[in-house]
Structure formats: structure tokens, C-alpha cells
Amino acid sequence: MGLLAFRTLKFRKASFIATFVAMFLGAAIVMACGGLMETGIRMDAQPKRLAAAPIVVTGHQSAGSGALSERGRLDAGLVDTVSSVPGVAKAVPDVSFPAVVIPGGSGASDIADADGGSTAGHNWASSSLAPYTLADGAAPKGAGQVVLDKTLADRADASVGSRVELAVQGVSHSYLVSGIVTRSGSGGDPAVFLSDDRADELTGGSVDNIGVVPGDGASVATVTAAVEAAVDDEASVLSGERLGLAEAPGALTAQRTVIILAAVFGSWAVLVVLFGVASTLGLTLQQRTREMALLRSIGTTSSQLRRMILWETSVLSVVATALAVAPGYLLGKLICSILTDSGVLSSVIVFHQGWVPMLVGAVTAILAAAGATRFAGRKAARTEPVAALADSEVRPRWFTRNRLLLALFFLTVGISLSATTLLVMENGPTLASTAGPASVFFSIGIALLAPGICAAVVAVLRGPVRLLTGLPGRLAVRNTATNPVRMASAAAPVIMLIAIATGTLYMQSTEDSVSAESYAQGIGADYVLESGAGGFRSDVAGQVAGLPGVAAASGLVTSRGFVEAESGSSGIALRGVDAGGASLNLSLSDVTGSLESLSGDTVALSTDRAEEFGVAVGDRLPVRLGDGTRSEPKVVALFAGDPDEEFLLLPAGTLAPHTTAGLAEHILVRADKDADRGALNTELASFAGQLPGARVADSSTLSGSSDSIQQILVTANYTVVAMIVGYAAITVVNTLVVVTRKRRREIGLSRLTGATRAQVFGMLSVEGALISVVAVVLGTAAAATTIVPYAMVKNDSFLPSGSIGIYLAVVGGSLLLIFGGTLFPSWRGMRTPPVETVAAE
Numbered sequence: 001m002g003l004l005a006f007r008t009l010k011f012r013k014a015s016f017i018a019t020f021v022a023m024f025l026g027a028a029i030v031m032a033c034g035g036l037m038e039t040g041i042r043m044d045a046q047p048k049r050l051a052a053a054p055i056v057v058t059g060h061q062s063a064g065s066g067a068l069s070e071r072g073r074l075d076a077g078l079v080d081t082v083s084s085v086p087g088v089a090k091a092v093p094d095v096s097f098p099a100v101v102i103p104g105g106s107g108a109s110d111i112a113d114a115d116g117g118s119t120a121g122h123n124w125a126s127s128s129l130a131p132y133t134l135a136d137g138a139a140p141k142g143a144g145q146v147v148l149d150k151t152l153a154d155r156a157d158a159s160v161g162s163r164v165e166l167a168v169q170g171v172s173h174s175y176l177v178s179g180i181v182t183r184s185g186s187g188g189d190p191a192v193f194l195s196d197d198r199a200d201e202l203t204g205g206s207v208d209n210i211g212v213v214p215g216d217g218a219s220v221a222t223v224t225a226a227v228e229a230a231v232d233d234e235a236s237v238l239s240g241e242r243l244g245l246a247e248a249p250g251a252l253t254a255q256r257t258v259i260i261l262a263a264v265f266g267s268w269a270v271l272v273v274l275f276g277v278a279s280t281l282g283l284t285l286q287q288r289t290r291e292m293a294l295l296r297s298i299g300t301t302s303s304q305l306r307r308m309i310l311w312e313t314s315v316l317s318v319v320a321t322a323l324a325v326a327p328g329y330l331l332g333k334l335i336c337s338i339l340t341d342s343g344v345l346s347s348v349i350v351f352h353q354g355w356v357p358m359l360v361g362a363v364t365a366i367l368a369a370a371g372a373t374r375f376a377g378r379k380a381a382r383t384e385p386v387a388a389l390a391d392s393e394v395r396p397r398w399f400t401r402n403r404l405l406l407a408l409f410f411l412t413v414g415i416s417l418s419a420t421t422l423l424v425m426e427n428g429p430t431l432a433s434t435a436g437p438a439s440v441f442f443s444i445g446i447a448l449l450a451p452g453i454c455a456a457v458v459a460v461l462r463g464p465v466r467l468l469t470g471l472p473g474r475l476a477v478r479n480t481a482t483n484p485v486r487m488a489s490a491a492a493p494v495i496m497l498i499a500i501a502t503g504t505l506y507m508q509s510t511e512d513s514v515s516a517e518s519y520a521q522g523i524g525a526d527y528v529l530e531s532g533a534g535g536f537r538s539d540v541a542g543q544v545a546g547l548p549g550v551a552a553a554s555g556l557v558t559s560r561g562f563v564e565a566e567s568g569s570s571g572i573a574l575r576g577v578d579a580g581g582a583s584l585n586l587s588l589s590d591v592t593g594s595l596e597s598l599s600g601d602t603v604a605l606s607t608d609r610a611e612e613f614g615v616a617v618g619d620r621l622p623v624r625l626g627d628g629t630r631s632e633p634k635v636v637a638l639f640a641g642d643p644d645e646e647f648l649l650l651p652a653g654t655l656a657p658h659t660t661a662g663l664a665e666h667i668l669v670r671a672d673k674d675a676d677r678g679a680l681n682t683e684l685a686s687f688a689g690q691l692p693g694a695r696v697a698d699s700s701t702l703s704g705s706s707d708s709i710q711q712i713l714v715t716a717n718y719t720v721v722a723m724i725v726g727y728a729a730i731t732v733v734n735t736l737v738v739v740t741r742k743r744r745r746e747i748g749l750s751r752l753t754g755a756t757r758a759q760v761f762g763m764l765s766v767e768g769a770l771i772s773v774v775a776v777v778l779g780t781a782a783a784a785t786t787i788v789p790y791a792m793v794k795n796d797s798f799l800p801s802g803s804i805g806i807y808l809a810v811v812g813g814s815l816l817l818i819f820g821g822t823l824f825p826s827w828r829g830m831r832t833p834p835v836e837t838v839a840a841e
Contacts, residue, residue: 016316018734019277019369023320024327026273027365029727031328033266034357036335040258045244045251045348049122049130049191050094053211054220056238057082057091057231058246060628066571067256069560070626071096071249071660073206074235082210085230087218094126094209095199098534098661099192101148101156102165102172102692119152121168121192123199127181129211130191136160137179140195146175147193150182166192167533167692169202170540170663209246210235244348249660250626251346253560258345264433265721270364271440272496275447276731277368279492313373321362328361329353331723338719399452407448414442414785422789427643435507435790443499443782450488450495450774454480457774458487465766472762475750479763480770487767490822491775494814497728498779501810503786504721509802510787514794518644524587525554525668525699526677527684532693535663538653540691541578544667547683549675554581555652555664556702559626563648565613572609573647574626576655576664585668586649593617593637595649603633604649606641623648625658644794666702732814733821747826764826768819775818776811 050056059072082091099121124139124147132149137160140147146166148158158164158177166175181193194202214223220239228237238246245251295305336351417438425431446453458480465473480487529536529544536555544553557576577586579598588595590607598604603621605613615621620632633650652664671680681696688694747760755763791800 020316020320022277023365024324025727026277027321027324027361028328029269030364031357031361032332033262033269034360035332035353037262038352040255042352043255044241044350046350047244051131052129055212055224056246057210057235060236061252063624063628066562067252068628069250069253072627076205076207085226087223089213089215092129092211093207095123095203096120096208097202100167100533101152102167103156119190123196124193125196131184132181135180135182140178143198145178147179149190150180152190153180170535170537172692248346248348254345274368309373313369317366317369321365407445410441410445414438418785418789427793435786439499439503439782439786442785443496446778447492447495450492451484454487454774455484469766472759473766475763476766491771493732494775495779498814499782501725502783505806506787506800506802507790510791510794510800513801514644518642523699523702525585526671527669528697529667530695535661541667549672549680551672552581552584552670554578554585554668556666556668557652557655557664559659561626562624564622575647576650576652578652584670588639590640595637597636599651601633602636604637607638608641610638627658629658732817737825768822772815772818
């Protein structure tokens with residue numbers, strides 16, 4: 001039977017190509033999601049600036065089960081401790097601080113254009129750990145000298161001996177360029193090097209990393225263990241594939257996001273691929289009923305027939321999954337690069353896809369094919385030889401107990417997830433974990449019952465269709481009523497396509513809208529000062545507050561930390577503000593206590609969060625800041641919370657030193673109610689012109705900053721969903737082409753009995769319209785299981801936020817696939833004379 005299986009592959013190219021494409025693309029998608037999962041688990045980070053050090057001592061990047069968002073700095077005395085460890089040849093301190101070259105004292109936008117990306121200043125000693133070579137000049141000596149990366153020097157038109165304006169930690173200074181360095185490796189941000197003493201002065205004596213170079217003959221593993229013992233729990237010791245994490249503080253915060261993203265969308269992909277492969281293979285086997293009947297009539301046993309089908313499927317599965325390995329790797333790498341470009345992943349994280357994701361992708365495609373083979377080929381294999389020829393000409397029986405039970409299972413799961421979203425889940429980041437899969441499960445359940453639904457729709461629309469479309473309509477109604485399984489085969493993948501695309505896109509648009517609105521409502525400032533030079537000094541907000549027409553000004557620092565409550569550690573956003581300007585620049589309602597008391601070791605939080613953490617005004621709240629520092633600030637105020645925008649309020653001066661930048665990113669400005677807005681804007685612009693890289697914007701800029709964070713997740717979601725929807729679209733085209741090609745003899749006979757080409761096209765168009773009605777209605781119903789509960793929890797509305805154009809685009813694209821996949825193959829087939837078509841079949 002194996003030889004027969006190989007021979008049948010040659011004579012049924014179209015059907016087998018469709019099945020092959022479904023298996024090939026399905027395996028590649030699952031492999032790509034698996035690679036993303038492996039990347040998130042491993043978080044392999046290759047060093048760039050610290051590439052010469054096989055061991056790096058750095059601050060802790062996680063606390064308990066949570067990742068820290070800011071760099072944890074080390075005591076400078078730890079350098080001597082590491083140096084004294086046996087086997088260590090040298091221990092080199094590395095520090096980083098905001099430093100931007102300002103060409104001609106220009107504004108923030110020009111700084112961004114000039115630098116072409118983020119830059120940082122470092123101590124000169126750390127250049128020995130980097131792929132840098134002093135190409136010209138000498139090392140910096142004294143506080144007024146600097147060495148520039150050649151990229152920065154070219155952009156600033158600077159050379160050895162010239163002077164450049166450098167904004168360091170928000171303050172502009174003129175520096176003499178003592179040298180130019182070149183980078184030997186690719187990647188990494190442009191760098192600025194100051195003298196070791198000047199860097200030590202700027203950072204207050206702390207260090208970011210300690211590069212460790214083992215002595216000759218010393219084992220890296222042995223030295224690593226010795227250094228770990230020496231530093232104890234004061235720092236983390238990195239080596240091997242995680243070495244590059246020392247250059248990317250906060251990189252581990254993406255680990256949980258990437259793993260959840262890969263898990264959620266990977267499970268979606270598996271479901272869609274299983275359905276796509278099973279439906280495509282099942283359809284091709286269903287269309288071979290006559291062939292199987294003929295084999296049974298000449299003495300082929302049921303077991304032989306099953307073996308033949310199994311051999312065919314095995315050949316296709318092995319070839320398709322083997323060929324999918326390389327595209328699956330490339331697709332996963334593409335997704336990883338998109339996540340890196342959008343800011344989800346740090347640029348130091350390396351994509352990995354080992355044998356496990358490849359095996360999972362292969363097994364998924366093979367199991368889907370094997371399951372479809374078992375169910376689709378079982379009837380033909382069990383049919384008695386005499387009855388086989390008769391059965392081959394009648395329409396297939398679709399309603400079985402197994403199909404009904406499977407459909408009920410998927411429908412029940414979909415409805416349960418939808419109900420859980422509405423009745424159990426709270427508004428938060430996990431809301432999508434139940435809402436998203438609901439439409440996937442529900443659409444599969446509906447697709448399994450699609451033949452019966454199609455028959456009912458045709459029965460209801462029979463009269464109007466005949467009345468409106470004439471002869472083509474009568475032919476179409478007769479065809480669809482005679483074979484609802486064929487109609488359902490075309491409608492099922494479209495149902496899933498509409499459900500997944502509509503549900504996911506509107507879920508994301510609702511999230512975007514609610515998040516932006518919540519953030520905007522919490523800001524009461526009229527103007528915002530932005531820095532393009534790393535941030536503002538702590539005294540700038542006070543200077544702004546003294547300008548004419550300014551009612552209040554406050555620095556704004558953002559970070560992320562944890563509240564260590566009895567119920568466990570809870571991640572939460574942190575905002576730092578100045579007490580004098582907090583009440584006017586933030587729109588907080590129902591305030592209990594006083595925001596004016598927000599100074600020193602204090603905190604303010606929402607009433608809901610206070611109840612959750614079991615604290616009140618006057619109590620202490622255990623908090624771990626973004627760099628891992630533990631604190632127990634006193635609660636001085638409570639305010640009405642917003643579940644879409646939960647945060648702790650801390651004094652800006654308290655929070656800023658525990659962030660990587662160490663400075664306030666923005667200055668919030670509230671205008672006096674009687675102030676001349678034009679004059680105030682001019683005054684603020686004049687003041688900003690005196691600061692390096694500062695500019696004035698309105699408060700919508702802050703909403704945009706919040707949106708940019710949200711946009712990171714938007715990009716990630718859209719990327720993976722686009723991949724799954726793309727596969728569903730290919731499955732649609734696959735199915736429609738297979739169905740249409742199978743009808744070539746039927747179309748040829750219609751032509752021979754007097755039907756014109758226009759009438760045949762009209763018949764197919766009406767059939768396409770009926771398929772579209774079923775697919776759009778059922779797909780929309782499936783999408784509602786995601787959209788409605790999600791929108792109800794998010795904004796207390798049955799309708800999602802977002803343009804109607806999203807839905808019209810999804811439906812329009814689906815209709816294009818339906819009619820394109822039906823009419824184009826038919827048009828090509830009708831170019832052959834009908835006599836030849838019938839004879840060939």
C-alpha cells in the first residue's frame with residue numbers, strides 16, 4: 001500500500017498541495033511561537049560594550065519572582081573585594097550616566113536627530129572592557145576632557161582638540177575632545193567617555209558593573225564560583241549566555257510578557273493549525289470517496305485502505321514539517337526582531353529556537369493530519385465493497401455523535417471563557433487571557449456544526465434568492481441544499497478568520513482607548529517640559545514654579561516596583577511628583593489626607609489598593625523600588641483609584657535616585673486661571689531654551705508617552721495575531737480552491753447542457769454570497785464572545801471602542817477571499833472546453 005500511496009500523490013497534485021501547504025505553514029507558525037517561548041525562558045543576552053569580560057558583577061535584576069525595572073547600583077568598595085578573589089587578574093568598574101552631545105546648543109529634537117539613538121557616558125577605564133580602540137588622540141585627563149565614539153564625533157563635526165557641548169545629567173558643559181574611539185563590533189549605542197575621577201564625581205561613588213578578567217590558566221567557571229562566594233548576596237554574578245544582561249537594566253521585565261505572549265498566542269496557533277490541517281485534509285479525503293469505493297470493490301480490505309491513507313499522510317507530514325524548520329526559524333526570528341524594534345525586548349536579547357519548538361511544531365501538524373485521517377477515512381475504509389460504489393455518489397453524512405460531542409465541547413469552553421471574563425475576571429492585565437481564546441473555541445464549535453447551519457440558512461433564504469437572482473440563484477440554491485457539507489467546508493475557515501481578527505483587533509482598540517483616556521484624566525497639567533538630554537535637575541521644577549503665570553510646577557518621575565503585602569508581591573507603577581505641585585498637576589478625586597505632605601519617606605495610593613494591602617493614612621507600606629531597594633514609606637494620602645491606571649505616588653526626590661536615569665523626565669506645569677496663555681507659553685519656551693535639549697509641549701504629550709508603552713504591547717499583539725490570521729486566510733483560500741477544482745466536471749456538464757459562462761459565474765457568485773452570509777453572521781457571533789465581555793469589564797459597554805472601519809476591513813477582506821478563491825479558479829477552469837473537462841474528469 002505504500003507504493004500505491006506514492007503513486008496516488010502524483011495523480012492528485014492539487015489536493016495534496018493544499019494539504020501540504022496547510023501542514024507546512026502550520027508547523028512553521030507553531031515552531032515560531034515555540035522559538036519565542038524559548039527566547040523568553042532563556043533570555044540569552046550577548047554582551048557588546050562589556051564583551052572583553054567573561055564575568056560581570058552587576059546589581060540584582062530580580063527580587064523574589066519579579067524582575068526589577070531599574071539598574072541596581074553597587075558600592076564602589078565591592079571592586080576591591082572582587083579584585084582580591086583568587087584567580088582574578090583584574091576587576092574593572094563600569095559606570096553609566098545620561099550624556100548627550102548637543103550640536104551648537106540645539107533643542108531636543110535636534111539632539112535626537114544628531115545622536116540617532118540613546119547615548120550614555122562612561123568612565124574611561126571601562127573602555128578596556130568594550131570593543132573600542134583609541135583611533136586618535138589620548139585618554140581623557142581631568143574633568144574637562146572627553147573621548148567620543150567616532151559615530152558621535154562625525155555627527156557633531158568634532159575632532160581631537162575641538163570643543164563640544166555635552167549635557168551630562170541634565171546640565172550642559174563644554175568639553176575638550178581629547179580622543180576619538182572606534183568600535184570593532186556591530187550593535188550597541190554610541191558612547192561618551194569621561195575621566196574616571198569625573199565619572200566617579202557624577203555617580204556619587206557607586207558603580208554599575210564590575211568587569212572581571214580571570215588570570216592566565218584560571219577557569220571561568222571556577223572564578224565565577226569564587227566571585228559569587230565573595231560578593232554573597234550584595235550583587236549578581238553573570239557569565240555565559242546571560243552576560244549581556246549587565247548592559248540592559250530592566251531587560252528581564254520583558255521575560256514574563258514574552259512568555260505569556262508566546263503561550264497565549266502559541267495555544268491559539270495550535271488550535272487554528274489543528275483545525276486548518278484537519279479541515280483541509282478531511283476535505284481532500286472526503287472528495288476521494290469514489291476512488292476509495294473503487295478500491296474496495298476490487299478487493300482492497302479496510303485495513304489496507306487505512307494503511308494507504310496513513311502512508312499518504314505520513315509522507316506529506318514528514319516532508320512538510322521537515323521543510324518548515326528553516327521558515328519556522330526565520331519567522332520566529334522576524335517576530336523577535338519586531339518585538340525588539342517596538343521595545344518589548346532589549347536589543348541584547350538573542351533569539352533561540354532549539355529542537356523542542358521544532359518538535360512541537362512537527363508533532364502538532366502530524367497529530368492534526370493523523371486525527372483527520374482517522375475520522376475522514378474511517379467511513380470509506382469500513383464500507384462494504386458492494387455498497388461503496390453507491391455511497392460514493394451520494395452526499396456525505398456529516399452529523400455524527402463524535403462531531404456533536406466535539407462541537408459541544410468547544411462551544412461550552414468558549415461560552416465558559418466568555419462568562420468567566422464577564423463575571424469573574426477583574427479589570428487588569430490578565431483580562432485578555434480568558435477573553436481572547438473565547439472566540440477561538442466558540443468559532444471552532446460553530447464550524448463543526450456549520451453543515452446543519454448552512455442547510456437551515458439555505459432553507460430560509462431559498463425564496464428570496466430565487467426571486468432576486470433568477471436562474472443562477474435557483475441553480476445555486478439547489479447546489480447548496482443538495483450538498484451543505486461542501487458549503488460548510490468553505491464557510492468554516494472564514495468563520496474562524498472573522499472571529500479571531502475581529503475579536504482581537506477590537507479587544508486591543510478597546511484597551512488602547514481606555515488606557516489613553518484613563519491616563520489623560522489623571523493629568524491636570526496644562527503644559528509639560530520635556531528633556532532631550534536625559535532629564536531635569538531637581539531644582540528645575542522650583543524655578544518653573546516661580547515664572548509669571550505658573551500656578552504650580554512639579555517634576556515627574558516614572559518607574560515600576562512592587563508592594564510586598566501579606567498576600568504576596570504585587571507589581572505596580574510608581575510615579576514621583578513634587579508635593580507643592582502634585583494637587584494641581586494631577587487630577588485626583590476624593591483625596592483623604594494631604595498630598596502636600598508628600599515629601600521624604602511618604603507615599604499616596606488609591607483607596608482600592610490601600611484596602612487590598614490593608615493600610616490606611618498613617619500606616620507604613622512595604623515597597624520595593626525599581627532598583628530593588630526596600631522602603632516602608634508612610635501613607636499620607638488616599639485617592640479614588642482607576643483600575644486602568646493604578647500607581648503609587650512618591651516624592652520625586654525620593655524616587656529619582658532609584659531609577660536608571662536618576663532624573664525627572666518631565667516637568668508638569670499648571671497655569672494660573674487668570675494667566676495669559678500666549679505669554680506663559682512664550683515664557684516657558686524662553687526658559688526651556690536655557691536648558692539643554694528642553695522643549696515645551698502640552699499635556700497630551702504625557703498621554704502619548706503612556707500610549708507609547710501601550711503601543712509596545714499593541715505591536716506585539718498585532719504581530720502574532722497577523723501571523724495567525726494570515727494562516728487562517730491561507731486556509732480559506734486553500735479550502736475554496738480545493739472545493740472549486742473538485743467541481744470542474746459539474747461546471748463542464750452545466751456548460752454542455754446549455755448554461756452560459758455568465759450563468760455559471762452568476763451561480764457561483766450567489767453561492768459565494770450565501771457562504772458570506774453564513775460566515776459573517778457566525779463569525780461575528782463568535783467574535784462577540786470576546787468583544788462583549790471584554791468591553792463590559794473595561795468600559796461598562798456592550799460595544800467596543802474603535803472604528804467601525806476595523807470590522808468593515810475584516811469582513812471586506814473575508815469577502816474578497818471568498819469570491820477570489822471561488823471565481824478565479826472557476827474562470828481558469830472554464831478556459832478549457834467543457835467536453836475536455838468532462839472527459840478528463
